[in-house]
Amino acid sequence: MFAPSQLxxxxxFCATYRKWRDGAPLIPMELIAADWIREHPEYHAELADEAAALAAVYSVEEGRSNPFLHLSMHLTISEQHSIDQPHGIRQAVDLLAARRNSLHEAHHAAMDCLGEMIWASQRSGLPPDGHAYLDCVRRKATS
Known part of the structure; x- marks a missing residue:
């Protein structure tokens, strides 16, 4: 399993932003990341300054959104969708996108479920519950 460090x-993401901005060729994962970077212009300034990005601390108390976490969650959901893992996530995200009339909004709703699953796993010490995650996305898609 690929487990990159925070840095x-x-x-x-900073390199992908730079390459996308400069029109340089992108590898497949960078292409997906660039699509989500394009959707989030509010992050462009932070992505443009790699040194500051590497040193930045994003705390809930400060109310700062972590662009790297957010973009990573978009990538995660994109990958899950492409391979349909957990099984059924593709259909659930597609339905959610149709209901919200926006893939981007569907991703944001699915992120709530993904974050909930990760938080529950960390809190309980148990592995992430893919079924609970999928059920959460399905509930959002059908409500």
Whole structure:
């Protein structure tokens, strides 16, 4: 399993932003990331300054959104959708996108479920519950 460090993730997104902005060729994962970067212009300034990005601390108390976490969650959901893992996530995200009339909004709703699953796993010490995650996305898609 690929488990990049926080700094590697930040470097990846900063480099992808730089290559996308400059019109340089992108590898497949960078193409997906660039699509989500394009959807989030509010992050462009942070992605443009790699040194500051590597040093930045994003705390809930400060109310700062972590662009790297947010973009990573978009990538995660995109990958899950492409391989349909957990099984059924593709259909659930597609239905959610149709109901919200926006893939981007569907991703944001699915992120709530993904974050909930990760938080529950960390809190309980148990593995992430893919079924609970999928059920959460399905509920959002049908409500």
């Amino acid at each position: 590697e993730v930040r470097r990846f």
